[in-house]
Amino acid sequence: MAYEHRRLPYRRAPGLDAPEPCHDVVIVGAGPVGLAMALDLANHGQGSVLLDDNDRVSIGSRAICWSKRSLEILARLGVGHRCVEKGVTWHVGRTFHRDREIFAFDLLPEDGHEMPAFVNLQQYHVEEYLTEAVLANPLIDFRPLNRVAAIRPALPELYVQTPEGSYTLQARYVLACDGARSAIRTIMRLEFAGELFEERFLIADIEMKADFPPERRFWFEPPFHPGQSALLHKQPDNIWRIDLQLGWDADPEAERAPERVIPRIERMVGHRDFRLDWVSVYSFQCRRLDRFVHGPVIFVGDSAHVVSPFGARGGNGGLQDVDALGWRLAALLAGRASERVLSAYDAERTFGADENIRNSTRTTRFMTPADGVERLYRDSTLALAAEAPFARALANSGRLSRPCTYPLDAPDDPALPATSRPGSVAPDAPLEGGWLMRQLGPDPVLLALGREAPRIDGVRILAPALNDHLRQRYLGNAPGALCLIRPDQVVGARWTTADAAAVSHEIDRMWGRA
Amino acid sequence: MKLVTEPNFADPDETYARLLAAHSGLSEAESHAFNAALVLILMNHIGDDAAIAEALALAHRATKP
Ligand SMILES: Cc1cc2nc3c(=O)[nH]c(=O)nc-3n(C[C@H](O)[C@H](O)[C@H](O)COP(=O)(O)OP(=O)(O)OC[C@H]3O[C@@H](n4cnc5c(N)ncnc54)[C@H](O)[C@@H]3O)c2cc1C
Numbered sequence: 001m002a003y004e005h006r007r008l009p010y011r012r013a014p015g016l017d018a019p020e021p022c023h024d025v026v027i028v029g030a031g032p033v034g035l036a037m038a039l040d041l042a043n044h045g046q047g048s049v050l051l052d053d054n055d056r057v058s059i060g061s062r063a064i065c066w067s068k069r070s071l072e073i074l075a076r077l078g079v080g081h082r083c084v085e086k087g088v089t090w091h092v093g094r095t096f097h098r099d100r101e102i103f104a105f106d107l108l109p110e111d112g113h114e115m116p117a118f119v120n121l122q123q124y125h126v127e128e129y130l131t132e133a134v135l136a137n138p139l140i141d142f143r144p145l146n147r148v149a150a151i152r153p154a155l156p157e158l159y160v161q162t163p164e165g166s167y168t169l170q171a172r173y174v175l176a177c178d179g180a181r182s183a184i185r186t187i188m189r190l191e192f193a194g195e196l197f198e199e200r201f202l203i204a205d206i207e208m209k210a211d212f213p214p215e216r217r218f219w220f221e222p223p224f225h226p227g228q229s230a231l232l233h234k235q236p237d238n239i240w241r242i243d244l245q246l247g248w249d250a251d252p253e254a255e256r257a258p259e260r261v262i263p264r265i266e267r268m269v270g271h272r273d274f275r276l277d278w279v280s281v282y283s284f285q286c287r288r289l290d291r292f293v294h295g296p297v298i299f300v301g302d303s304a305h306v307v308s309p310f311g312a313r314g315g316n317g318g319l320q321d322v323d324a325l326g327w328r329l330a331a332l333l334a335g336r337a338s339e340r341v342l343s344a345y346d347a348e349r350t351f352g353a354d355e356n357i358r359n360s361t362r363t364t365r366f367m368t369p370a371d372g373v374e375r376l377y378r379d380s381t382l383a384l385a386a387e388a389p390f391a392r393a394l395a396n397s398g399r400l401s402r403p404c405t406y407p408l409d410a411p412d413d414p415a416l417p418a419t420s421r422p423g424s425v426a427p428d429a430p431l432e433g434g435w436l437m438r439q440l441g442p443d444p445v446l447l448a449l450g451r452e453a454p455r456i457d458g459v460r461i462l463a464p465a466l467n468d469h470l471r472q473r474y475l476g477n478a479p480g481a482l483c484l485i486r487p488d489q490v491v492g493a494r495w496t497t498a499d500a501a502a503v504s505h506e507i508d509r510m511w512g513r514a
Numbered sequence: 515m516k517l518v519t520e521p522n523f524a525d526p527d528e529t530y531a532r533l534l535a536a537h538s539g540l541s542e543a544e545s546h547a548f549n550a551a552l553v554l555i556l557m558n559h560i561g562d563d564a565a566i567a568e569a570l571a572l573a574h575r576a577t578k579p
Contacts, residue, residue, distance in 0.1 A: 373550075380550035390558040 002207075002277060003124055008055045008131065008144040013160070015167030023049050024333050026158060026171040028148045028184060031058065032123065033301030033318040034177030035130035038140045039077040040326030043442050044487070046333055047139040049169065051160060053147035057127035060278040061205050064120045064233060064241050065312035067401040069425060070319045071115040072437055072489070079129040080115070087119030088234050093216035095397050099223055102385040103392035107400065112469040113428040114435040118400065120214075120235045122205075123315070148178070151187055153297045173329060174297045182303035188294065194287025195361060197308065198248040199368040201282050202255055205239050206265060208274035212240075218397040220367075220382055224267040229367050229397070231310075232268070239277055242268065245367065252281040284308035284364060286357045292321075293346040300325060305353040307360035310367070310398035317356045320403055321349050327442065327487035331511060336458075340512030352404045359399045366396035410493040410506065417476040422493055426485050429469040436464070440489045444507060450480030454500035459484075459507060486510060517568035 014020055025041060027034045030052035038050045066074070066083060074080035091108035094101055107117035134140050149166070150159040151174065158169045176184040185192060212234065219230040228245035235241055244264060246255055254260060261279055266272050288305035292298060301318030325345045331337035369378040384391035406423035419427050426447075428437040439445070439462055446453050448463040449470060455461070464470065475481055483494040484506050493506040508514035523529045537545050557566055 376546055376550045377554070380547060380554060383547075384551055384554060388555065388558075391554065394554070 003122065005056045005059070005124070008057075008142075009135070010055055010145045010163070011143070012164055013143055013146060013162055013167055015160070015169055016162065016165055020167075020169060022170040022172065024171065025049070025173050025175060025329065026051065026169055027175045027177055028158070029176070029178035029301075029303070030054075030127075030131070030134075030142065030144070031177060031179055031301065032063070032126055032130065032315050033322060034175070035127060035134055036073070036077055036319055036322045037175055037177055037300060037326065038134055038142070039130065039137065040073075040322050041330055042137050042139040043076065044327055044330030045139070046326075046330040047141070048175075049141045049143065049171070050134065051143050051146040051148060051158075051169075053145070055144035057131060058123045060280060061122040061124060061235070061239075061241070063123040063126070063309075063312070063315035064235055065316075065400070066119050066121060066126065067312065067316045067403075068113065068115045068117050069401075069403045070316045071119065072425075072428070073319050073323050074126075074130075075115070075438075076441060076489075077130070078133050079126075082129045083121055083126060084116065084119055086125055086236055087121035088214050088236055089116045089119050090214045090216060090234070091117045092213075093218065093397075093400075095392075095395060096217070096219040096222060097382045097385060097395075098221055100386060102382070102395060103389075112430050114437060115428070118312075120233055120241075122235055122239065125236075148183060151184055151297070153188055153294065156296050172296060172333070175325075175329075176297060176299045176303045177301050178303050180302040180306045182299070184297065185289065185299065185303055188297065190289055190294070192287045192289060194285060194306075194357065196285045196287075197283060197364050197368060199283060199364075200246040200248065200250040200252060200255070201284070202242075202244040202246055202261065202264065202279070203282055204242045204244075204261060204265065204279045205235070205277040206242060206269075206274040207238050207277050208240060208269065209238055210240065210269065216398075220395075220397070222268075225264070230268060231397075240269075240274075244268070246281070248368075250281070255281050286361045286364070288350070288353045288357060291346055292349055293342045298325065298329075298342070298345070304349070305357065307356050308364045309360075310363045311356070311359050311400055312398070313356040313360055313401045316401040317352060320352055323488045324348050324352075336511055338512035344512065348406045351406060355404045356401070363396045363398050406490065408492070410509075411495055411498070411502065413478070413481070413494060413496045415476065415478045415496055416481055416494055417473060420474050420483065420491050420494070422491050424491055426483070426489050426491050427473040429473055430467065431464045431470075436470070437489065439464075440485050441487045444487060444492070444510065445485045446503060447474070447481075447483040447485055449474055449483070451482050451497060453482060454498070454503055456500055456504055456507065459503070484510075515568065516562055516565035517572065518565075519572070 025048040027050045038048050071080045094104045147161045149161050156174045214234045217232045231243035233241040292304045300321045307313045328341035369375040381394045385395050403425045408423040410422040444459050453461040484492045486492045
């Protein structure tokens with residue numbers, strides 16, 4: 001069934017009638033990143049003004065694959081469970097070459113996690129849930145149909161256009177969440193360096209009744225689309241995502257026309273009994289800003305970095321930006337942290353963006369090899385894959401989004417397991433009557449396992465009863481450990497034993513005060 | 515040095531002849547494809563990143579001195 005777009009409530013901005021006081025935070029753009037940003041700040045008690053040039057959620061689906069980490073973040077923002085309930089949970093991916101399956105992967109690594117590896121859910125649903133949460137939150141002043149037309153970054157000051165005229169807004173911090181074509185980035189003339197891939201892709205959502213399994217299926221050079229690649233993915237409400245590689249010389253206008261699209265899809269699904277829900281022709285880029293923090297103007301999400309979609313690293317990466325910024329900015333504005341926390345955001349997320357760009361670039365290369373030696377090795381890999389397992393590891397149809405491990409300079413103990421080393425998202429585990437992840441944040445947490453925890457101001461102690469999952473993920477063979485877990489649920493430091501002074505020192509460093 | 519560059523074949527002439535024989539009957543394009551497959555197979559067999567890096571560097575020096 002086709003998605004019905006509702007109009008978001010427009011109200012006359014106060015700035016049209018009288019100058020507004022300087023706001024702490026103005027967020028520009030209410031895509032998934034801007035919406036999540038406003039909610040995350042509100043979770044930390046920080047209000048914001050959220051502007052968007054539109055009054056509807058994403059037209060067309062765009063992002064469909066939401067990672068386990070995104071679901072955990074969305075759960076903290078109050079909408080994770082709706083996403084899981086509505087979404088299609090999947091964990092198996094199959095890759096085909098010509099007419100045979102060359103390998104399958106299973107992303108469901110182990111049990112004992114609340115969230116699945118991935119759900120597929122149209123971006124408009126995710127934005128709808130986030131929008132509802134935003135509208136219900138008294139700390140967020142959401143202003144649809146408020147377009148930022150200009151910015152004076154030094155102040156910073158924004159010129160905002162509405163259907164009823166223009167006004168000026170001042171803020172201590174402006175968060176540019178205005179997407180891949182960021183107007184703020186353009187106005188500030190910041191270089192957005194990287195790579196453009198000329199290859200064109202047809203991306204279509206179709207509605208059809210089909211009993212294909214809920215798996216990611218990817219083809220190199222399938223018989224129904226010779227010489228190119230293809231992807232099929234299930235979404236809720238009988239909607240299926242289809243990606244078809246078209247070549248660099250395809251004409252995007254012509255390829256969008258239903259009379260061209262329908263026969264292509266018919267060859268793929270074997271019949272004509274489907275409805276086109278959304279069709280678009282894309283070429284992809286992998287680029288990022290050199291720095292994400294430019295004084296009081298901070299870039300978050302697609303405005304800071306873009307990737308090709310084959311690893312689902314765009315929206316998922318953007319939500320990880322939100323995760324790394326919200327607690328820091330809130331603490332800075334509340335006077336608990338120094339400005340150094342913004343450099344930490346910049347360092348961690350440029351590192352994350354590089355990892356996402358590296359993965360997405362490699363996939364795109366493998367899918368669209370240049371003539372000559374690139375194609376030679378690509379074809380050779382696929383030819384070997386049927387017989388030799390090692391070649392399946394090289395066949396790259398997408399390395400799906402996983403959070404990076406930040407390179408933290410923090411206390412660690414080599415006796416403890418690698419999965420929970422500092423810089424990693426704290427692995428979830430079942431606790432009596434709930435889940436570990438639910439207990440982490442919004443304050444720093446000292447997870448005390450088999451150890452007495454020292455008491456420290458502003459740190460919550462969590463001392464759950466030990467079980468096998470906790471032991472395996474946090475202790476290994478060690479009898480006990482103390483893990484300092486940041487508000488973004490990332491392990492900040494860990495010890496097999498530590499005194500109050502050692503933990504306090506790490507807390508001070510976390511807030512940029514040491 | 516991780517890479518073995520000292521002679522490591524039991525019978526060097528025999529091994530070399532076998533390599534040439536494996537290409538016989540292949541077109542030039544097929545020979546290239548064959549070589550690519552062989553490189554991938556042997557690289558995986560070696561596995562060790564440092565040894566592979568040294569091999570790549572040595573091959574580079576031999577190609578573009
Ligand atoms: C075909 C395709 C498939 C994809 N698949 C996936 C996937 O499976 N998983 C995944 O994680 N990601 C995927 N992505 C990427 C994902 O869609 C983006 O990364 C994500 O939308 C970025 O969110 P954002 O909020 O940063 O930007 P956007 O979603 O672009 O939102 C920006 C917002 O800012 C508003 N805005 C812009 N300019 C102004 C202005 N001057 N004033 C006020 N408001 C403004 C816009 O109206 C918009 O609401 C895909 C992308 C494409 C194109």
